[in-house]
Amino acid sequence: MDKQYDEKKELIPDTCNCGRGRLRRGITEYVTKVNGGVVVIKNVPALICDLCDEKYLTPEVSREIDKVVKDFREGRLLAKPIAAGEVELKIKEAA
Numbered sequence: 001m002d003k004q005y006d007e008k009k010e011l012i013p014d015t016c017n018c019g020r021g022r023l024r025r026g027i028t029e030y031v032t033k034v035n036g037g038v039v040v041i042k043n044v045p046a047l048i049c050d051l052c053d054e055k056y057l058t059p060e061v062s063r064e065i066d067k068v069v070k071d072f073r074e075g076r077l078l079a080k081p082i083a084a085g086e087v088e089l090k091i092k093e094a095a
């Protein structure tokens with residue numbers, strides 16, 4: 001159990017990677033691709049940096065998201081269709 005706790009602590013930082021922001025509890029959306037489609041999971045609790053908007057998910061939330069994605073992939077979840085568009089970023093890598 002102690003090990004589990006340590007892992008959690010490691011996964012949930014107190015401060016943002018940007019080094020200056022503070023993490024606050026908030027709600028975000030998690031977007032991922034499943035079977036060539038896009039799934040948007042709404043109402044996802046997260047720690048959000050108040051400076052750069054970087055989002056951190058707890059291991060529990062990550063596990064729940066994995067479950068939802070698995071259910072969706074296996075057709076056990078009914079999702080509300082939304083419009084989606086895909087574009088490519090046309091940028092040359094910095095030399």
Ligand SMILES: [Zn+2]
Nearest residue numbers: 016018021049
């Ligand atoms: Zn930040």
